[in-house]
Amino acid sequence: MNILLMSGSFHSKSKSIAVLKMIQEYFPSDNFHFPKLDDLPFYSEDLAVNKPDSILRLLDQVGECEGIIVCSPEYNHSVPAVLKNAIDWVSRPAFNSVLKDKPVTIITQANSPVGGARA
Ligand SMILES: Cc1cc2nc3c(=O)[nH]c(=O)nc-3n(C[C@H](O)[C@H](O)[C@H](O)COP(=O)(O)O)c2cc1C
Numbered sequence: 001m002n003i004l005l006m007s008g009s010f011h012s013k014s015k016s017i018a019v020l021k022m023i024q025e026y027f028p029s030d031n032f033h034f035p036k037l038d039d040l041p042f043y044s045e046d047l048a049v050n051k052p053d054s055i056l057r058l059l060d061q062v063g064e065c066e067g068i069i070v071c072s073p074e075y076n077h078s079v080p081a082v083l084k085n086a087i088d089w090v091s092r093p094a095f096n097s098v099l100k101d102k103p104v105t106i107i108t109q110a111n112s113p114v115g116g117a118r119a
Contacts, residue, residue: 002031004065008072008083010038016071035061043088062090063098074110074119
């Protein structure tokens with residue numbers, strides 16, 4: 001399968017990336033892509049009418065994949081801005097975006113007793 005792995009954090013010791021890489025190792029015959037979300041510009045209506053290459057690439061990757069696995073830390077009882085920004089980009093146009101009908105698995109992790117559930 002052609003699967004997109006989306007992490008909510010990108011530092012060198014990210015546990016979210018470690019979880020996604022472990023999934024990748026378990027399914028060696030599948031085709032995984034790891035989009036870099038931390039260098040995307042923030043969503044803006046102005047950029048949306050003339051999308052930069054990084055956004056076009058992400059839209060293509062989401063449109064072409066058969067499913068998405070997200071792994072994210074919890075940041076202040078919410079989702080890290082880098083992941084939310086990527087979701088904002090691929091969620092438009094509303095009700096007809098590349099995300100429509102796309103199977104998505106969401107994994108969260110954090111140090112709290114609820115393990116990132118609020119993200
Ligand atoms: C800005 C920031 C906010 C955080 N907020 C929360 C939080 O609300 N709840 C929680 O349990 N952990 C919180 N954490 C801890 C991270 O969720 C936790 O360290 C996580 O394992 C980091 O994942 P990563 O290694 O993939 O970056 C926060 C960390 C940071 C840097």
